[in-house]
Amino acid sequence: MMTKARWRHVKQFGIVLCVCVPLYILLSRQRVYTKTCKRLCNKFNECFKISQAVLVYDDDVNESDMTFVQNLMPELSPLQYISEFLWGTFNTRDCHIQSYFRHVHLPSRQRTCAVVANGGILLGSNCGDEINSHDFVFRANLAPIQGFIKDVGYKTNITMLNFESLSRIYRNFTEKSTDSKLDRPAITDRLQFLNDSILWFGKSMQRQEAKLKFKKVIEVLRQGYRFPIRVAYSWKSISIERYWNLQHHATTGFNIYSVATQICDNIALYGFYPFSELEDGSGLQHHYYDDVKYFFYRSHVHNMPLEFSKLQHDAKKENIRLITKKCK
Known part of the structure; x- marks a missing residue:
């Protein structure tokens, strides 16, 4: 026999499922979502203006794999967007570099x-x-x-x-x-x-x-x-x-x-x-x-x-x- 507490958890899970599944289907129609960053932050949570950010390639990156892509904001998949939307982080303008840019890091302060x-x-x-x-x-x-x-x-x-x-x-x-x-x-x-x-x-x-x-x-x-x-x-x-x-x-x-x-x-x-x-x-x-x-x-x-x-x-x-x- 299901207890009241367990029944409450099932109902909460069902509500989340009913919200997320239609939301995911709706958002999946758009393949990527662009996040606007004003500052880039390093692993020490030190943030710098993105327009003057120095991106240092990790030591293990071969020069043939260096793309030097400029002026590109992070692109999120529908799943990433939903996660950031639910956590309220999508509209934040401070972006941690390790979350959005691969194989590069920022100098520390x-x-x-x-x-x-x-x-x-x-x-x-x-x-x-x-x-x-x-x-x-x-x-x-x-x-x-x-x-x-x-x-x-x-x-x-x-x-x-x-x-x-x-x-x-x-x-x-x-x-x-x-x-x-x-x-x-x-x-x-x-x-x-x-x-x-x-x-x-x-x-x-x-x-x-x-x-x-x-x-x-x-x-x-x-x-x-x-x-x-x-x-x-x-x-x-x-x-x-x-x-x-x-x-x-x-x-x-x-x-x-x-x-x-x-x-x-x-x-x-x-x-x-x-x-x-x-x-x-x-x-x-x-x-x-x-x-x-x-x-x-x-x-x-x-x-x-x-x-x-x-x-x-x-x-x-x-x-x-x-x-x-x-x-x-």
């Missing part, structure tokens, strides 16, 4: 970060030890480290490549002719300092077959040279010009800084100084590792002095430092 640009002001700065002391170090475009450790340090956690640098590396490793500005030995020398750090292409994967070039570069570096590098791309091509009111294309260094503000509690900026002279009037070379004659810091492409003024404004905050003096 960092206490202190160094963003190292390539300006000539770093030469003779003696900032190397200070840069190395940070929890996380960003660098740009495979600038050389060997021979400059005293000034720029050696620690590297992530290196952002722009399209020009990616194309130059691709040409040197896949074509017979080499680029005189950055040949294969120079690239391999620079890569030696990356160890297992992250090589990150932050722009659109559609431009001039950037996806194919990046995959080929990763394949050559991993398979041919055994460099244990990790690979990252951006969920969306980093495009911060409107937000920062730049009116020109942002430089690689400024793009890195914008993303670092999402990841880092405290940021120190090195090598950002877009002028050919110091305050005392002494000359300054363009990069810390070489000089470029007749370089225009303000052009139709970039407006570096404007970016610098915005960094100066941000440096008034307690958690942002803009280093333009020698460190010791």
Whole structure:
């Protein structure tokens, strides 16, 4: 004989069944449901703007399986949608990456970060030890480290490549002719300092077959040279010009800084100084590792002095430092 408590459970199960089955049949007519994410969250429940999210491929993912899909919101099956609908999570705008994106993860939040640009002001700065002391170090475009450790340090956690640098590396490793500005030995020398750090292409994967070039570069570096590098791309091509009111294309260094503000509690900026002279009037070379004659810091492409003024404004905050003096 069925007890009252058991009968109550049967009735509750029947009600749930009567609701879910018709709902599933109705929702199954649409194959997928798109979830809108404003932020992506990692396993530590740290969330970052999806428009500036850095997606790092898991170490066991082969380069041939890297898809670099951008601008794609998660698509849920009818069963997933029903589950999220019943739990009230479908309309949440914070999306945990492990639930919706396969084979990738997000960097964790960092206490202190160094963003190292390539300006000539770093030469003779003696900032190397200070840069190395940070929890996380960003660098740009495979600038050389060997021979400059005293000034720029050696620690590297992530290196952002722009399209020009990616194309130059691709040409040197896949074509017979080499680029005189950055040949294969120079690239391999620079890569030696990356160890297992992250090589990150932050722009659109559609431009001039950037996806194919990046995959080929990763394949050559991993398979041919055994460099244990990790690979990252951006969920969306980093495009911060409107937000920062730049009116020109942002430089690689400024793009890195914008993303670092999402990841880092405290940021120190090195090598950002877009002028050919110091305050005392002494000359300054363009990069810390070489000089470029007749370089225009303000052009139709970039407006570096404007970016610098915005960094100066941000440096008034307690958690942002803009280093333009020698460190010791």
